[in-house]
Amino acid sequence: MYPFSFTKAANTREALNAGRSGGRYIAGGTTLVDLMRETVERPETLVDISDLPLREVSVTERGGLRVGALVSMADAAAHPKVRALYPVISQALELSASAQLRNMATIGGNIMQRTRCTYFRDVSADCNKREPGSGCAALKGFNRTHAILGSSDDCVATHPSDAAVAFAALEASVHLLGPDGERSVTFADLLLKPGDTPNREHALRQGELITAVEIPSLPRPLKSGYLKVRDRQSYEFALTSAAVALHVRGGVIREAKVAAGGVGTVPWKLSAVEQALTGERPSDHLWAEAARHAADGARPLQHNRFKVELLTRTVERQLRTVGGTK
């Protein structure tokens, strides 16, 4: 680990000042400290933001839900409102990491966590994300866990978060505060596909802080849930996952929100699946038909061809779990 100076921000103004002059924010630190030790991350200054007042979970005036950026994964998952209104978020969080890590890690940091690509984490390997222009060792390397959607010739690393998949499915927005004031971006616009600049991972400007994630109001009743498929049953990143939320009224699916994890360079919204579901009556046949669109546009690599079929089945299974069967 390289030496760094350390400062703890007593308030938001102090944090933004430190951030503007190049300080790196640290919240839970579970990814950042790990990557600093691997010398993948080399911040000169760490700005501890854990004292900022961003720990609230509240129902918005519009009937949505606002989760503060510094709410721990454990607290967010266990919050009665999150559990009651959006089980898909609680489940995605509780299927992530370990109890210890969920006590430490925060909602903002969970979204901002960096890829688990082993070549990204190994400073001796070529990686365009870590060192632009050096190449991508994963393309021709051991790429079993890598992305099949949203990838480019420069990067095939997946975004590792589960919670972000639930947020993407529910079309959350992310509130930001920076030196130039507040703004909010849709979840789809926050995280960037690699293209030919895989080192650019998000739309945050210098010194900007995530203050909260807001889930929009969705019609009720809303059934939702998260399915995660992985090499071991617990404490492991997803090979594939599916976040599903369905609003069914009068026997017809009026709203369908679906996204996939473990397969994309960003949390992958499954718009074609949603379209195939909307306006239809729930049935086993419908789940299978809709799920056939899950891997539309997939570009599998040498070792991860299995993900195409696995993703399709994961989505079909979770549609049935949430939407029921005849």
Added chain:
Amino acid sequence: MSTEVPESAVPPPAGADESSPAPSRRTFIATTTAVGGAVVAGGVIGGTSLLGQEEASAAGTVPSSRVSLTVNGARRTVTVDNRTSLLDLLREHFELTGSKKGCNAGACGACTVLVDGQRVNSCLTLAVRLEGVEVTTIEGLADGDQLHPLQQAFVDHDAFQCGYCTPGQIMSGVGCIKEGHTGSPQEIREWMSGNICRCGCYVKIVRAVEQTARGK
């Protein structure tokens, strides 16, 4: 609390351990004993400073911070290299070697301790961030000679072989019981999954946690 990087700070080679610029008291004593028992004040051998943390900080060689925290009920104030993890602080500075360094990456749970009552991975916790917190380690669990019920349960069930992961398992188990995730063996397994046991004592570990939770 704020510190600056001194200009003289030289980046370490990739993979260098963050505790290397300032060796522990144990390695310090071992090293100085090896050179004839002479204390080499301010000396550097093999590129490693023999200064203690306080001296290194005063000399401006590494960016350091002063932090006060409570460990197992005792108030401690120390100046640490900013890179020091809570795990290294406990093991190398406070001589509390019960908490173990397994992976040093948050993947094995051997370093689990309680910070303000919550179980965390001490290897991923920077010590400089812990101003004012209360840390409980395996050394602080027993009440004198009276073992904590979960410690006793590990003995009763013979829930270990080599014992390396055991302090982390017990601290994690204490957290798990406190959090209330002990409704069934399945639930215990899921909520204890952050603690790896290479000897494979999981069945007995789950029984020990279950017994303690029931007796609560």
